[in-house]
Amino acid sequence: MSAKLVLSGVRKRFGDNEVCKGIDLTVQEGQMVCLIGASGSGKSTLLRCINLLEPVDDGTILLDGRDIAEPGLDPQPVRARIGMVFQSYNLFPHMTAAENVMLAPRRVHGRSRSDLQAPVTALFERFNLGDRMGHYPDQLSGGQQQRVAIIRALAMQPEIMLFDEITSALDPELVGEVLDVLRSLRAEGMTMILATHEMAFAQEVADKVCFLDKGRILEEGPPETIFGAPREARTAAFLSRVL
Amino acid sequence: MRIAVTSALVATMMASTAMAGGHAGCADGKTLEEGVLTIATGNPAYYPWVLDDAPESGEGFEAAVAYAVAAEMGFEADAVKWVRTSFDEAIQPGAKDFDFNMQQYSITPEREMMIDFSEPYYSSAMAVLTTGAVVDGGAEATIASLKGLKWGAVATTTAVPMIAGLIAPDSDPLLYGDNTDVTAALQAGQIDAALFDLPTALYLSAVVVENGAILGQFPADRSEAPDQFGLLMEDGNALKECVDGALAALKDSGALAELEAQWLQQATGVPVIE
Amino acid sequence: MSGSETTAGGLSRRAAYEARQRKRAMRVAAGSTAAVVLALVLLVPLAPGWEKVQRSFFNGEVFAKTFPGLLEAFLTNIYIFAWCAPLIAVLGLVIALCRDVRAPALYPLRLFGAIYTDVFRGLPVILVIYLVGFGIPGLGLPRPWNSPYIWGSLALILVYAAYVAEIIRSGIDSIHGSQRAAAASLGLNEKDTMRFVVLPQAIRNVAPANMNMFIALQKDVALLSFIGPVEIFRQAGVYKSLMANFTPYVGAALIFLAVTIPATRYADYLMQKQRRART
Numbered sequence A: 001m002s003a004k005l006v007l008s009g010v011r012k013r014f015g016d017n018e019v020c021k022g023i024d025l026t027v028q029e030g031q032m033v034c035l036i037g038a039s040g041s042g043k044s045t046l047l048r049c050i051n052l053l054e055p056v057d058d059g060t061i062l063l064d065g066r067d068i069a070e071p072g073l074d075p076q077p078v079r080a081r082i083g084m085v086f087q088s089y090n091l092f093p094h095m096t097a098a099e100n101v102m103l104a105p106r107r108v109h110g111r112s113r114s115d116l117q118a119p120v121t122a123l124f125e126r127f128n129l130g131d132r133m134g135h136y137p138d139q140l141s142g143g144q145q146q147r148v149a150i151i152r153a154l155a156m157q158p159e160i161m162l163f164d165e166i167t168s169a170l171d172p173e174l175v176g177e178v179l180d181v182l183r184s185l186r187a188e189g190m191t192m193i194l195a196t197h198e199m200a201f202a203q204e205v206a207d208k209v210c211f212l213d214k215g216r217i218l219e220e221g222p223p224e225t226i227f228g229a230p231r232e233a234r235t236a237a238f239l240s241r242v243l
Numbered sequence B: 001m002r003i004a005v006t007s008a009l010v011a012t013m014m015a016s017t018a019m020a021g022g023h024a025g026c027a028d029g030k031t032l033e034e035g036v037l038t039i040a041t042g043n044p045a046y047y048p049w050v051l052d053d054a055p056e057s058g059e060g061f062e063a064a065v066a067y068a069v070a071a072e073m074g075f076e077a078d079a080v081k082w083v084r085t086s087f088d089e090a091i092q093p094g095a096k097d098f099d100f101n102m103q104q105y106s107i108t109p110e111r112e113m114m115i116d117f118s119e120p121y122y123s124s125a126m127a128v129l130t131t132g133a134v135v136d137g138g139a140e141a142t143i144a145s146l147k148g149l150k151w152g153a154v155a156t157t158t159a160v161p162m163i164a165g166l167i168a169p170d171s172d173p174l175l176y177g178d179n180t181d182v183t184a185a186l187q188a189g190q191i192d193a194a195l196f197d198l199p200t201a202l203y204l205s206a207v208v209v210e211n212g213a214i215l216g217q218f219p220a221d222r223s224e225a226p227d228q229f230g231l232l233m234e235d236g237n238a239l240k241e242c243v244d245g246a247l248a249a250l251k252d253s254g255a256l257a258e259l260e261a262q263w264l265q266q267a268t269g270v271p272v273i274e
Numbered sequence C: 001m002s003g004s005e006t007t008a009g010g011l012s013r014r015a016a017y018e019a020r021q022r023k024r025a026m027r028v029a030a031g032s033t034a035a036v037v038l039a040l041v042l043l044v045p046l047a048p049g050w051e052k053v054q055r056s057f058f059n060g061e062v063f064a065k066t067f068p069g070l071l072e073a074f075l076t077n078i079y080i081f082a083w084c085a086p087l088i089a090v091l092g093l094v095i096a097l098c099r100d101v102r103a104p105a106l107y108p109l110r111l112f113g114a115i116y117t118d119v120f121r122g123l124p125v126i127l128v129i130y131l132v133g134f135g136i137p138g139l140g141l142p143r144p145w146n147s148p149y150i151w152g153s154l155a156l157i158l159v160y161a162a163y164v165a166e167i168i169r170s171g172i173d174s175i176h177g178s179q180r181a182a183a184a185s186l187g188l189n190e191k192d193t194m195r196f197v198v199l200p201q202a203i204r205n206v207a208p209a210n211m212n213m214f215i216a217l218q219k220d221v222a223l224l225s226f227i228g229p230v231e232i233f234r235q236a237g238v239y240k241s242l243m244a245n246f247t248p249y250v251g252a253a254l255i256f257l258a259v260t261i262p263a264t265r266y267a268d269y270l271m272q273k274q275r276r277a278r279t
């Protein structure tokens, strides 16, 4: 295994509020890393920084050894290599599920609709949405929408996937179908970073769990250690509140 | 009230003694305000009908005619009151705030169904206002030549049906809200020619339109589509008889013709359109 | 009135109740409307000036004589509207996009867009029509390029595009940042994000507001008559002068209403549909 993504000393501030206070994090190829922490601890911001949706103030982010946090770098090609799925799905409401999925491959990779028809249909079928391709987002349930959003990111054939609390907006009975998708991606070896409040799920599938506290990674390690025998009192306190 | 009536009577008596053969007294009880003759004009009133937009001075053809008619009806000059109206106010139903209204209103049978006109006080020649450039371009005072021009007119005037009736141009005329807009369009080259009554046309070509010219006229005594101005009154106004009597007297005595000679430029030299 | 008949038809209790309520409401509405109309029809003619008003405004003879001419003149309104509307839509969109550019090199465009909308929304339409309609041809353009149809239409286009641009811009602003973020996370550039993600939603959101703009435009076409074109309003004015009668205006108003009421209803319907979709 080699290091796919290496963050060192990543800092991000909004005005006076420093949200990331020097984050170091290494993600190996094919690893699933879970970010946990209290609301406002900076999980979403960190993911958005990796995706270059937020410009980083300081520090480096090496993707395959190349620094993508360098100021002035064109972010678009980098974003095309990193998939992201949001808590609120963010599907394009004026497009059908299939159009949502095909837009970026067509515009960014210059592929034609007919080229995309087969692989996109295959993706929809793999996640049990074969009969929903022509539906608009408001005709889909939350769980279905979130799965379409995942398909949309996957269709770009990303090297890393970022998931930002993708089950938080879902009714409890719909959470399972989305987590199944993540299990399936993990099985095929996708590199993933996941901000989550689903502690049981993190415990089950994560290769590494990072506890974020006030903009720092206070503690990281395999799930057994973090959930079983946390080193830091703060980690223990947080876990006792959420478990 | 009694004082007003008395003084009006005195004024009437004085006027009637002053004017032999006048129609003094015929207006008694028929005006808006007893002893006062309320006359409406345009806002603004134009040269040469009213000079300097000040009808009280009696200067300008219509202002002068107004005072002559008033005197004939037995009103002293200071018993004449002026008000201003638009055309729309003049024809709207309901009580009027004038006894009669004079602003070059042409008498037409259609209009007479809605309002009353006096006998005509002026027969207007219609003239073709244009620019030197159009004349240089070969326009002539013949119907054939006029047909090819682009025409304009003030929409509220009888020039509109006259263009259709006398000239019948090849393309539809453009119509405007007032004289100023017509001359602006003429200046911008959007129209070649406009039809006005001759006095207005003479004034516009001499003073307003840069390089203005009068191409020709349809003389006042034409049989086809004649244009005669009358004093406009509310339908069924009891004053009409009195006003008509006064106008007839002015015509008979030659006073009206004198005023015309005094205030309206002589139209000599303007070619007649064949 | 027995409710059992309606419930027997297989309706739920609530549906039956609501149907009864609807019928009742309709009867009440019809009754009160009829009463008001009846009162108007009976009472207004009793007013002392009614006969004169009727002769001046609702004169059957004048109406019959002038209505065909008014209809013909209305064609001019339709033509002017027909070529102005698409140009307004295009120019409005261009100006809205100008105001949204972020690249520093294009800052002049942004500035231009801002000045443009401020100026043309600040001026009365009629003033722009006079300025452009008489002013530009006055510079010495040859016919047919000095036509009041061209320059008057341009004046309408300039003014209305400013309003439409602001409406579209408010539509662009109404699209939540998360949509742009989602597009960016997929690697789409700003241009594609605008074209495929933001604009289609923005334009749909503001369609009803734009509909209202175009209804207003339909009425403002009449302002072109100030610089020469004989459209319906001017034609009505000519008839009014010739006949000293206001009935032609009533005819013109009826023709306008025949177009604008259905259009307004349609805009309302769109707006309502959108509200329902959002909730």
Ligand SMILES: Nc1ncnc2c1ncn2[C@@H]1O[C@H](COP(=O)(O)OP(=O)(O)OP(=O)(O)O)[C@@H](O)[C@H]1O
Binding pocket: A014, A017, A019, A037, A038, A039, A040, A041, A042, A043, A044, A045, A046, A165
């Ligand atoms: N665009 C922004 N501008 C200003 N402040 C921001 C912005 N985005 C996030 N923040 C602030 O950064 C801090 C961290 O927010 P972030 O969304 O990263 O937290 P989080 O760990 O994802 O929380 P949650 O579990 O509630 O999603 C918060 O205090 C938030 O107010």
Ligand SMILES: [Mg+2]
Binding pocket: A043, A044, A045, A164, A165
């Ligand atoms: Mg978050």
